Amino acid sequence: MVIVEIANKSIKSFGITNDDNQNGAELVFNGRVRGTEKGKPIKYLEYEYYEGMAEAELKHLANKVCKKFTINHLYCRHRVGKVKAGELSIHIMILSKHRKEAIKAMDWFIFELKKNVPIWKWAILNDGRKIPSDCMH
Amino acid sequence: MINVKVKCFSQVKYALGVDVLTFELDENTTSIDLEKIIRKKAGKKLNNVPLRIAINQKYQKEETILQDADEVVFIPPVQGG
Numbered sequence: 001m002v003i004v005e006i007a008n009k010s011i012k013s014f015g016i017t018n019d020d021n022q023n024g025a026e027l028v029f030n031g032r033v034r035g036t037e038k039g040k041p042i043k044y045l046e047y048e049y050y051e052g053m054a055e056a057e058l059k060h061l062a063n064k065v066c067k068k069f070t071i072n073h074l075y076c077r078h079r080v081g082k083v084k085a086g087e088l089s090i091h092i093m094i095l096s097k098h099r100k101e102a103i104k105a106m107d108w109f110i111f112e113l114k115k116n117v118p119i120w121k122w123a124i125l126n127d128g129r130k131i132p133s134d135c136m137h
Numbered sequence: 138m139i140n141v142k143v144k145c146f147s148q149v150k151y152a153l154g155v156d157v158l159t160f161e162l163d164e165n166t167t168s169i170d171l172e173k174i175i176r177k178k179a180g181k182k183l184n185n186v187p188l189r190i191a192i193n194q195k196y197q198k199e200e201t202i203l204q205d206a207d208e209v210v211f212i213p214p215v216q217g218g
Contacts, residue, residue, distance in 0.1 A: 031218050047217075050146055050210060053194035054217075078217060090218055110218060118191070118210070119217035120147035132148070133216060 001073045002062040006055055006119075008081035011088040023072055023095040027102040029110065031090035033083050037123035037133055045089065045133055047080040050118035054078075057117045061109060069105035071096040076109075078119065089121075139164055139205040143175065148213040152182035168192065168201045168209065175211055186213050 003014075016026065033045050062074045073095040083089050092109065096102040123133040143158040150156060153175070160171070168190045176183050188211040190197045196212075203209070 048146055049217075050144070050191070050194070050212075053191060053210070056194060114215065114218050116196075116215065117217045118146065118212055118215055120213070121216045 002059065002066060003075045004055065004058040004062050005077045006049060006058065006080055007077065008079070011077045011079050011091045013091060014075045014077075014093045020095070023097060025094075025096045025099040025102045027094045027096075027099070027106055029090070029092040029106055030088050032088055033085050035085040037125070037131060040123075040131075041126045042085055042123045043126055044082045044084045044124050045121045046082055046124055046130075047089065047119055047121045049080045049120070054118050058113065061112050061116065064112075065094075065105050065109045068108065069096075070098075070101045071105045074105070074109065078117075080119065082124075138162065139166070139203060139207075141171070141203050141205075141207045141209055143171070144208060144210045146210065146212070147216075148183065148186050149175070149179070149188070149211050152179035152186075162203065166203050168197055168203060171203065171209060172211060183213075188213060 035041060058076060062076060065074055071094050075093045077091045079089050094102045094106050121133045122130045124130055138161050141160050141162060145153055145156055172188060191210045191212055192201060192207050
């Protein structure tokens, strides 16, 4: 199963369960806004996105990951708008029978997301200046 | 003639100073023709910016003849995550 969401609000975790006897691995990735950009302190990152296409690309990628790797579920929440330093910008959970496939799938999904999903960000510095935030790590 | 809408994001929005542009174009105008118009309009601001093209919310792999009422986005490098 795939769930993808893009929203202008704080990210809530997909949560954990104690009654899943199919998925031995539950892998979570949280992407968090750092307090500096290119060595300069920031107030927040401002994310913009192409509404409609961003959701469609995210869903397309998530479905592709589920076919490419032996995983059972992929859930992803991506935040847009103003995201303060310290807050989550993305939350991904992958469930699979074994860990190795989940780890590979997570890395591939994030790599492709950063290449294809039409979402952009600017860093707003403490002095009010706006600079591109182009982290690809 | 055809009318197309160009939505602008990130560096394209910064370079052109607008969210949306509308164009009246000759029939048979292609996505690459329109990209040239956009780059010219931006002066030198998009010179080193690679742009992918989306028409009606789908990436285009090849040059495409634009249709009336198309929504076109020139997508600078994305930065999600």
